[in-house]
Amino acid sequence: xxxxxxxxxxxxxxxxxxxxxxxxxxxxxxxxxxxxxxxxxxxxxxxxxxxxxxxxxxxxxxxxxxxxxxxxxxxxxxxxxxxxxxxxxxxxxxxxxxxxxxxxxxxxxxxxxxxxxxxxxxxxxxxxxxxxxxxxxxxxxxxxxxxxxxxxxxxxxxxxxxxxxxxxxxxxxxxxxxxxxxxxxxxxxxxxx
Numbered sequence: 001x002x003x004x005x006x007x008x009x010x011x012x013x014x015x016x017x018x019x020x021x022x023x024x025x026x027x028x029x030x031x032x033x034x035x036x037x038x039x040x041x042x043x044x045x046x047x048x049x050x051x052x053x054x055x056x057x058x059x060x061x062x063x064x065x066x067x068x069x070x071x072x073x074x075x076x077x078x079x080x081x082x083x084x085x086x087x088x089x090x091x092x093x094x095x096x097x098x099x100x101x102x103x104x105x106x107x108x109x110x111x112x113x114x115x116x117x118x119x120x121x122x123x124x125x126x127x128x129x130x131x132x133x134x135x136x137x138x139x140x141x142x143x144x145x146x147x148x149x150x151x152x153x154x155x156x157x158x159x160x161x162x163x164x165x166x167x168x169x170x171x172x173x174x175x176x177x178x179x180x181x182x183x184x185x186x187x188x189x190x191x192x193x
Contacts, residue, residue, distance in 0.1 A: 009163045010047045011088065016054035016075035017064065018114065022139045023052070023090040025175045026068075027113045028184045031123045032133045032159060043133050045097050046160050052090040052139070053161060063119035071114075089145040091172055092137040095185060098192070099131035100124065108191040109134065112184075136188060138181055140172035 014022075014030055021027045032043040054075065061069050100106050106124050110117060124132045151164055176184065 008047045008049045008051075009166060011051040011053035011161050011163055012092070012159060013053045013055045013161060015059045016056050017059055017068065017072045019052045019054045019090060020071055020075055021068065021114045022092070022137060023141055023175060025139075025180070028095075028137055028139065028176070028181070029109070029113055029188070030135050030137065031113070031115070031120065032135060033123055033126050033130060043130070043159055045094065045133070045135070049091065049093040050160075051088045051163070051167075052092055053086060053088060058157070063116050063122075064114055065116055068114040084150050085147045086150050087145050087147050088167075089142055090175075091140045091142060091170075093140075094135055095138050095181075096134075096136040096188075098134040098136065098188075100134055101131050105192065106132065109188065112187060112191065136185060139175045141175055143171035143173060146170070 012030070018027075018030060022030070056075065059072055059075070061072050064072060101124075103121065103124060106120050107117070110120070113120075146167055148163065148165055174181070
């Protein structure tokens with residue numbers, strides 16, 4: 001397959017409940033510092049576009065705002081540690097990569113995501129010398145989700161995984177239309193101004 005008929009064959013691992021929120025237009029940001037076993041020891045944006053791979057292991061209900069706690073239960077329904085497939089339902093393009101180094105700036109985004117202040121603070125404080133990356137994402141739902149075999153390379157606490165299977169060019173549907181997306185981007189810009 002040529003580059004024209006294949007999207008980036010890489011995925012960003014993110015809490016399944018976060019992927020759900022992104023795919024439903026409830027938020028357009030993710031916060032990244034890097035996984036525990038990152039090769040570079042910190043987060044690096046290795047691709048401007050990627051699939052969103054739901055991760056289930058480290059999700060914690062008490063780190064979600066009350067109105068999103070039920071969404072966590074939904075993502076866990078039918079999942080177990082010995083699940084042998086992973087479903088990709090969303091694709092994202094990075095609109096902005098904002099580096100945050102202080103609590104005051106991070107607090108300005110509190111109304112624009114599903115996580116509690118505690119979660120955001122923990123992300124910022126972990127690896128103190130490294131900035132927290134807030135990725136602003138244009139998210140697309142895949143018209144036909146892909147079920148991939150769960151291979152060992154996808155496991156572990158890391159941000160990025162290279163997909164072992166080539167995926168053709170799936171039909172993608174924007175979660176938010178252009179106007180709605182720009183409105184959300186402006187909210188972020190205003191919050192940080």
